Amino acid sequence: MAREHEAAILPQKGGPFALGKRPTPEPGPNDVLIEVKAVALNPCDYYQRDYGMPPVPIYPAIIGSDIAGIVAKLGSNVTTVPGPGSRVIAFASSFYQNGSPDHGAFQKYTLAQSEAVTSLPESLSFEEGAVFPMAVLTSLTAWTTVGIPLDTRYTPADKQAVLIWGASSSVGTFAVQSAKALGFTVYATASPKHHDLIKKLGAHAVFDYKASDVISQIVSAVKNDGVKLHTAHCVVDGALQPTLDILKETKGDAHAKVAHSPLLPEGHPTLENTQIKFNSPPMDKAARGEHIKDVFHGWLKTGLQSGEVIPSPAIQVEDGGLGGVHAALDKLKSGVSGTKIVVPI
Ligand SMILES: NC(=O)c1ccc[n+]([C@@H]2O[C@H](COP(=O)([O-])OP(=O)(O)OC[C@H]3O[C@@H](n4cnc5c(N)ncnc54)[C@H](OP(=O)(O)O)[C@@H]3O)[C@@H](O)[C@H]2O)c1
Incomplete structure (x- = not known):
């Protein structure tokens, strides 16, 4: 050696x-x-x-x-x-x-x-x-950051939807892959040239975040589909305000949850009855080790073996x-x- x-x-x-x-x-x-x-x-x-x-x-x-x-x-x-x-x-x-x-x-x-x-x-x-490593760890940590265990498996009857803002980013593509695996109906944003990829990765619908009416487009789609959208992952900078604008219209009386991958800016926007948390693994070393093991020896290992998780x-x-x-x-x-x-x- x-x-x-x-x-x-x-x-x-x-x-x-x-x-x-x-x-x-x-x-x-x-x-x-x-x-x-x-x-x-x-x-x-x-x-x-x-x-x-x-x-x-x-x-x-x-x-x-x-x-x-x-x-x-x-x-x-x-x-x-x-x-x-x-x-x-x-x-x-x-x-x-x-x-x-x-x-x-x-x-x-x-x-x-x-x-x-x-x-x-x-x-x-x-x-x-x-x-895989950083993007998979970050995208899966977003779920646990807002209290969603990695072994969650929603069924269509649960009608649970999620918004991934910034789906063509490295983290965003695995946010979509993992959201699909958890059983969410996935609404995502990306530039139009990436829409086919994001759908292939598991999104139900993808929207151009630069469209002037992107918020009403997403709200209408969620309402037409009859699903419950009160969970979101803001993957990129600038995603929080539009995400809250959408949740305001879709969350009803539910407590909404937002994981935010970039550092949360001081004085960031808020929404009533909505938890907004910086996406971060547990601070405690032992708990973090367990979490990382769940990600690499659980979701990633199983997904790679079955071919359900693909490079993106x-x-x-x-x-x-x-x-x-x-x-x-x-x-x-x-x-x-x-x-x-x-x-x-
Ligand atoms: N909290 C953590 O532990 C942690 C860990 C890793 C990364 N991060 C953070 O997570 C973020 C994403 O990292 P990454 O490596 O995945 O980024 P990346 O791949 O470099 O992101 C590039 C993508 O961002 C998209 N994008 C940019 N602005 C957008 C907007 N306003 N709306 C929608 N999409 C937009 C672009 O989409 P189009 O090309 O489709 O236009 C592009 O594909 C970064 O801020 C990074 O610092 C945090």
């Missing part, structure tokens, strides 16, 4: 990344050491690179979270992950490991906690596998390996539309 490996090292807030060598760590009892074959990029990565937010406690830092690769070595207590040579997907984030640079995606070998590692089916490439949105491969991560992150920062940026390593 390698004694040292290449890494995209973040020397200080603001970057740029520098390519360098790091000692390859031995896995701790609950860690899995993974040879990274592909990484996917998330907005959180450029927030950390450029603004040190979410906090980066240790510099030089290794950031990033989404990988697909090959198991190199299992920690002594790991029983739930297949052994060396297995193809896996992992949420490999230093953020939840006090900034430990041995954890973190943007390097050739990384450590991930066993609960955040699941098998990559042979039918999927490493590039396809890398798109479209993959945009960027070249350059670890040396290409900086420029690829700049591309993400300048905005993507219905694509996930992935860098083969």
Whole structure:
């Protein structure tokens, strides 16, 4: 096994990344050491690179979270992950490991906690596998954030509907896939060029969020369909006000629930009898570990095995390996539309 490996090292807030060598760590009892074959990029990565937010406690830092690769070595207590040579997907984030640079995606070998590692089916490439971790974790966490357990299975008789505002985003596509699995009738917003994809992923109806009458379009559709819409996931910035405008018309006397994935702005809009919560996993470490296990060893593992969960949105491969991560992150920062940026390593 390698004694040292290449890494995209973040020397200080603001970057740029520098390519360098790091000692390859031995896995701790609950860690899995993974040879990274592909990484996917998330907005959180450029927030950390450029603004040190979410906090980066240790510099030089290794950031990033989404990988697909090959198991190199299992920690002594790991029983739930297949052994060396297995193809896996992992949420490999230093953020939840006090900034430990041995954890973190943007390097050739990384450590991930066993609960955040699941098998990559042979039918999927490493590039396809890398798109899942952050987006799946975030989209499923939105349900538990507003008190909806992941084993919920509504039937058509329940008439439970949900609004996903920002469905063509990376998180949004898995919000749609998971909403469908929970049994919701899914109403979604996206640019028209992505409507077919969002329907294929499980949406009942998709609306152009730039249409001047999008709110009345959605309210009319919900009322015509005779479903109960009092749950929503605001996936992108700027989604909260239109979401509340819709819920105001559809929730009746019900207590409405909104999960909000971007940070909630100070003085954000509110609506009576409506809970609006920032989408976040449990703060308690043990509870968070259980939640991550439910996501990766539950919904994702089962869905990948059955083929019901598919990679989404479209993959945009960027070249350059670890040396290409900086420029690829700049591309993400300048905005993507219905694509996930992935860098083969
Ligand atoms: N709370 C957490 O733990 C957590 C974790 C991960 C991400 N996040 C946050 O979640 C958000 C989504 O992240 P992501 O990686 O999924 O984003 P992304 O894929 O980069 O989002 C791009 C998409 O956003 C859509 N969009 C932009 N403005 C929109 C609007 N006003 N209405 C509807 N759609 C709009 C675009 O849709 P069209 O192309 O169709 O126009 C585009 O496809 C970010 O704010 C991110 O910081 C939070």
